[in-house]
Amino acid sequence: MAKAWFLTSRPTGLPSADNFALRDLPDLPLGEDQLRVRNHWLSVDPYMRGRMNEGASYAPAYPLDTPLTGGAIGEVLESRIEGFAPGDLILHLGGWRDGGIITLDHMPRLLPVQWLDSGIKPQCFLHNMGLTGGTAWIGLLQVAAARPGDVVFVSAAAGAVGSAVVQLAKAREMTVIASAGGPEKGEWVRDLGADAVFDYKQGGVLDQLRGALTRLGKPGIDVYFDNVGGEHLDAALATANGFARFALCGMIDIYNGAAPQPLRYIGRAIAARIRMEGFIYSDLFSRYMEEFYADMGGLIASGAVQMRETVHDGLESAPTAFGGLFAGQNIGKMLVRL
Known part of the structure; x- marks a missing residue:
């Protein structure tokens, strides 16, 4: 059974463990326009802090007592969305969980095979290629x-x-x-x-x-x-x-x-x-996506752009990794590896 982090209360100041709860997700049959995934990498990003507040911002506030969302790299286990098949690696917004069902609202996107074949690691699409x-x-x-x-x-x-x-x-x-x-x-x-x-x-x-x-x-x-x-x-x-x-x-x-x-x-x-x-x-990426991939992918391949990751292991570490962003504990990209 998949597990996910839920936001249980609005943080005041720096979020603490008391604001989150790790809970089981129901094991439901797959519906139309849904994917079942196993997540391999989760992203924690500073913008998520604003979504934990109540009120309007450029992105909707996270509802209380529902699974949190964020960037993730996952593997498709089962698909009822055309163009996605078991074994595909995808970038999506069904993070802060180890897997389960995601929908079109989670904006699943296939990782570009040509860049994976060139040696770029999947989790790079949560940072330098993402x-x-x-x-x-x-x-x-x-x-x-x-x-x-x-x-x-x-x-x-x-x-x-x-x-x-x-x-x-x-x-x-x-x-x-x-x-x-x-x-x-x-x-x-x-x-x-x-x-x-x-x-x-x-x-x-x-x-x-x-x-x-x-x-x-x-x-x-x-x-x-x-x-x-x-x-x-x-x-x-x-x-x-x-x-x-x-x-x-x-x-x-x-x-x-x-x-x-x-x-x-x-x-x-x-x-x-x-x-x-x-x-x-998110307002501009679709306009420049192909140009960005070509430029950044080429720079990474040539060695002109390097990557460094600060990695926490296990779903249980996600809130700790998130808090570390605000304590300056990351060098390069903060990631959670599942």
């Missing part, structure tokens, strides 16, 4: 319209999205300044090719960003890829060149109820004609 890599690619190249020669500042650069941004920018001959939390993360981001890296835990972000620009002989930044908000966003405003472009991806600073930091330098958005645009991966 949500996080697609977010990086769309935000940097489409939303911010970054181009060779730009100076790009990336916050949370050791995370799944940030590390992809660093590598995509370097593959296109941009100068990259990155922030990361701690020596191990910073060293990895340097290995990815960032031109300057600073530890945001070791001093003010603005002073360290200005210092990095001075060392590189650059007057300011042309692109800011924001994963954090708060002090990082304010520092980017303070150091932006004229007509800089900001891709606003996620403001993890306030995901768990912390008060937003005042933006002292927001006035520069007018003086420097800064364009700031928030974006959501």
Whole structure:
């Protein structure tokens, strides 16, 4: 019998074990337009925290006392959806469970065989070939319209999205300044090719960003890829060149109820004609999917884009893995392996 995590109460601040319960799923016969799957990999992502709150957002709130959903890689065991057959590997949104029945609402999609045959691992479609890599690619190249020669500042650069941004920018001959939390993360981001890296835990972000620009002989930044908000966003405003472009991806600073930091330098958005645009991966991915797969798949195959995973084992570990996102415990993509 399959098991799933249920959200049993709305978190206040950082979610805890008390907000979740692991329960059996009913073993029902397969209906029309349904698949029975066995999940192999689960994704935990920061956006899920917003869905645990009550109220409207860009995605519906998770209902209480129903199975949670999230990205997953699974194997089809039984199919009543045309085009899917037993043995197929699929990407779908029936995560936070070890398997069971999924429907069209879970948006099942076959993993592209040509990329699996090229050696890309299935779980990569939960990060560099999926949500996080697609977010990086769309935000940097489409939303911010970054181009060779730009100076790009990336916050949370050791995370799944940030590390992809660093590598995509370097593959296109941009100068990259990155922030990361701690020596191990910073060293990895340097290995990815960032031109300057600073530890945001070791001093003010603005002073360290200005210092990095001075060392590189650059007057300011042309692109800011924001994963954090708060002090990082304010520092980017303070150091932006004229007509800089900001891709606003996620403001993890306030995901768990912390008060937003005042933006002292927001006035520069007018003086420097800064364009700031928030974006959501799901709004844009279908438009760019084939171009993204071709570009990112080629970069991975050539070694220009690398991957690192922080893996928790077993369905029971999903809430712990999720909480680790907000404690900075992941380098690269946080995954649960079943």
